[in-house]
Amino acid sequence: MRRWMMLALGTAAQTVACVFVYGLPYMSDTLRREHGLSLTQVGLLVACPTVGLVLALVVWGALADRYGERIVLTVGLSASSLLLAAGGAVSGLVPLGALFMLAGAASASVYAASGRLVAGWFSAGERGLAMGIRQASTPLGMGIAALSVPALAARDGVAGPVVLAAVLCGVLAVLVGVFAVDPAREGQAASTEPSGNPYRQTALWRIHAASALLCVPQFTAGAFALVFLVDARGWSAVHAGQLLAAAQVVGALSRVVAGRWSDRVGSRVRPMRQLACSIALVMAATAAGAAWPSPATGVLLFIACGITASTNGLAFTATAELAGRSWSGRAMGIQNTGQNLAASLTPPLLGGLITAAGYAWGFLLAAAVGALAVRVVPVVPARTQDQTSAVTEGPALSGRR
DSSP: OHHHHHHHHHHHHHHHHHHHHTTGGGGHHHHHHHHOOOHHHHHHHHHHHHHHHHHHHHHHHHHHHHHOHHHHHHHHHHHHHHHHHHHTTOOSHHHHHHHHHHHHHHHHHHHHHHHHHHHHHSOHHHHHHHHHHHHTHHHHHHHHHHHHHHHHHHHHOTHHHHHHHHHHHHHHHHHHHHHOOOOOSSSGGGGTSOOSOGGGSHHHHHHHHHHHHHHHHHHHHHHHHHHHHHHTTOOOHHHHHHHHHHHHHHHHHHHHHHHHHHHHHTOSHHHHHHHHHHHHHHHHHHHHHHHSOOTHHHHHHHHHHHHTTTTHHHHHHHHHHHHOTTTHHHHHHHHHHHHHHHHHHHHHHHHHHHHHHOHHHHHHHHHHHHHHHHHHSOOOOOOOTTTSOOOOSSTTOOOOO
């Protein structure tokens, strides 16, 4: 049972971090009215947590490799809570931006260490499922933010959602500090794990690259599906939002299913390659639906928003396994950095293409990038429970409290 508690803690920590990082856009209108900011200034403010996150990911990963997951998660969540609490009491673009950037940097501890905690507690036969559940925390956090942030901002202003995020981070910091246990660093698993610098081989670099490439179709669908349905198909924003909210649920479930699939076939990269091929085909079909609209176009967008999220957990699991315990924190930090950079660049770049040439060409480019990812995914021998094992419950699991 202990490993499932670690999974719950890791997933909850990632969820509350996502509530903050991805919740700011939901109070954009309140930021404009309450602080007298222009839309451009609001955009800069909303980007501050992601900037801090990207800058700090590898550092937190290195600290997790050296000092363990529990202390990194506890310190990072505590710092996020204190910084956000201060953010609820200040105003102005520069003070808020500085605090949000620092809070984003502190929350990077969760992105770097929670996956390491989960991967270390589960054997290869369960790790794909566990990491799929952990990665479902991103759409879950976004869903919580979508439900809570607008209402709190309307009632209490900017301070309401910021204080909520501070409280959530503080509660998780206490729970992690009290209940989390680092996976054992020695024992039977040590002799079968990769040793030395994993970046001397190309496989890990190719996982990072393929995962970043697959962010392009994911964030193309996520960023432009609603506006396409409203502008090109005449849907109401409410109905389009309902469809995409359901697609987020499908996206979360797809990560869990993909993880379980990888456990059953004993490989992370084989399902990742097959799903990347499916993503490319679905995005190509979506491009055709944009060029020649029909009632099926909305269905294609729904499928695209769901399936493009499916490979995320597989990439993180493969990263942890290829890096080994001594490097997994840094490797996950690099993995997160590449994904966040790709996610940040995709909307403005694809938005420019769509503005100039139309939605069909934007979706077609996303399909081409997905097809490129199929070629980039490495060929790695299938892993078995004997080849890659994290310590499960028992006497050997005596990580530091």
